[in-house]
Structure formats: C-alpha cells, structure tokens
Amino acid sequence: MTRAEELAQRLVAVRARLAAACVAADRPSDAARLVVVSKTWPLSDVLALRALGVRDLGENRDEEAATKAAALRAAERHPEQDDLGSALVAGSRPVWHFVGRVQSSKARSVASYADVVHSLDRPSLLSALARGAERAGRVVEVLVQVSLEDDEQAAAASGRGGATPDRVRRLADQVAGTDALRLAGVMAVAPLQADPDHAFARLAAVAAAVRGDHPSAVEISAGMSGDLEQAVAHGATLVRVGTALLGRRPPLLR
Numbered sequence: 099m100t101r102a103e104e105l106a107q108r109l110v111a112v113r114a115r116l117a118a119a120c121v122a123a124d125r126p127s128d129a130a131r132l133v134v135v136s137k138t139w140p141l142s143d144v145l146a147l148r149a150l151g152v153r154d155l156g157e158n159r160d161e162e163a164a165t166k167a168a169a170l171r172a173a174e175r176h177p178e179q180d181d182l183g184s185a186l187v188a189g190s191r192p193v194w195h196f197v198g199r200v201q202s203s204k205a206r207s208v209a210s211y212a213d214v215v216h217s218l219d220r221p222s223l224l225s226a227l228a229r230g231a232e233r234a235g236r237v238v239e240v241l242v243q244v245s246l247e248d249d250e251q252a253a254a255a256s257g258r259g260g261a262t263p264d265r266v267r268r269l270a271d272q273v274a275g276t277d278a279l280r281l282a283g284v285m286a287v288a289p290l291q292a293d294p295d296h297a298f299a300r301l302a303a304v305a306a307a308v309r310g311d312h313p314s315a316v317e318i319s320a321g322m323s324g325d326l327e328q329a330v331a332h333g334a335t336l337v338r339v340g341t342a343l344l345g346r347r348p349p350l351l352r
C-alpha cells in the first residue's frame with residue numbers, strides 16, 4: 099500500500115469515527131470539523147491529504163508551520179513545479195490552524211500565515227499577534243486556550259499552556275476588543291492523567307460563559323486521537339487529530 103492509500107484509508111476511518119461520535123452525542127453528523135495535525139510529517143503527506151479533500155491543517159511550531167504553509171501555497175499556485183501536482187485541490191484554499199504554544203517572539207510570524215490561532219493564553223501575546231495580522235493585512239481568528247489542570251501551579255508545570263478558567267473571560271474580552279483579531283471561541287487539551295469527560299465538561303462550562311459575553315464565539319477546539327469522542331460529547335466543534343491519521347510521531351519530536 100502506498101502512503102497515499104494508507105492516508106486515504108485512515109482518513110475514511112477517522113471521519114467515520116468523528117461522525118459516529120457526533121451522532122452518539124445527538125448532534126448533526128458534521129457538527130465537529132476535523133483539523134489534521136500534520137506536525138513532524140513531510141509536505142508530501144500534506145499534499146496527499148489535500149488531494150483527499152482535507153481543508154483544515156494544524157501545526158504547533160512556527161518554523162515548521164511557516165515553511166509548510168509557504169510550500170503548500172507555492173505548490174497549489176504552481177502545480178506544474180511539483181511531481182505531486184495531481185494532489186492539488188482546486189478552489190478550496192487550505193485553512194491553517196496554529197495549535198501549539200505561541201512564543202512571544204514568534205507571534206508576529208504566526209499571525210502572517212495562521213488563519214486560526216488556538217492557543218492564546220496570555221495578554222502579552224495580543225499586541226504581537228495583532229501587529230502581525232495588521233502588517234499582513236489579515237484578520238486572524240483566535241481561540242483562548244483554557245488550562246484544565248487543577249490550579250495555576252499545575253497549569254504552569256504542565257508546560258502545555260492555557261489560561262486558568264478565571265482569567266479566560268477577561269482574555270476573551272481583550273481579543274474581542276482588538277481589530278485585527280476575531281474571537282472565535284476556546285480551546286483545551288485534556289490533562290494527561292485526568293478523566294477526559296470531566297475535563298471537557300469543565301471546558302464546556304467555560305465556553306458557555308465566554309459565549310454568554312460574546313455570542314459569536316461558538317467554537318470549542320477539543321479532542322485529539324485518543325479522546326475525540328468525549329470532546330464531541332461535550333460540544334467540541336473542532337477536533338485536532340494527528341496520530342490516528344498520520345501514525346505515531348518519532349519519539350524525540352513533538
């Protein structure tokens with residue numbers, strides 16, 4: 099089986115899993131959108147996924163994301179320059195999701211190619227993201243990342259980022275007050291040892307509070323390869339899947 103065939107099979111399986119999770123949660127089968135997290139995998143995989151109709155692509159490191167976004171843009175604009183030209187999908191622009199921690203020094207770069215930043219977790223990122231978006235002449239959609247660890251110390255120790263729930267509404271207000279950024283909702287990663295059901299129920303409560311203040315902030319980015327069912331049961335609208343589609347990443351890379 100070629101890699102493209104393997105990806106095609108796995109994509110069918112993941113889409114079926116996602117649709118089944120939606121139906122099991124009494125939601126429309128397309129209520130949650132699949133974001134394919136392509137981090138560590140080569141551009142050839144991204145091109146193969148595009149050929150299979152994947153629109154939403156996620157990355158977690160600025161350098162890799164910037165490189166892939168530029169390469170994909172070039173490939174789709176100049177298919178004749180690429181052996182994988184047949185992989186190109188006409189008329190459906192990719193949507194790039196930045197799902198990793200944003201280093202302050204990279205915020206401006208991230209805002210130049212990311213359509214959706216899932217991981218805004220501190221006020222100091224706001225102006226850098228906004229400046230980057232303005233400079234690039236674009237509006238970037240932003241999700242406020244919520245930490246679901248037990249407390250602030252655990253949140254900091256986890257290294258996974260996220261604002262504690264008591265800070266999320268104020269951050270959301272600040273995003274909403276920034277012209278070049280559009281508040282789209284919230285995001286979280288379930289803590290490693292936690293019961294995902296419990297974690298995503300907490301996220302749903304935070305999401306509802308933010309939506310109460312900002313009715314258009316309807317997105318909930320939650321769920322990965324191992325816990326997408328629980329996330330969808332608690333209202334996820336964006337599910338971020340890497341391993342189940344692309345395979346296990348080399349251990350030293352994230």
Ligand SMILES: *Cc1c(COP(=O)(O)O)cnc(C)c1O
Nearest residue numbers: 135158197322323338339340341
């Ligand atoms: C890598 C990553 C994912 C995908 O995780 P898998 O378990 O490989 O599906 C989702 N969200 C974030 C923030 C990630 O960094």
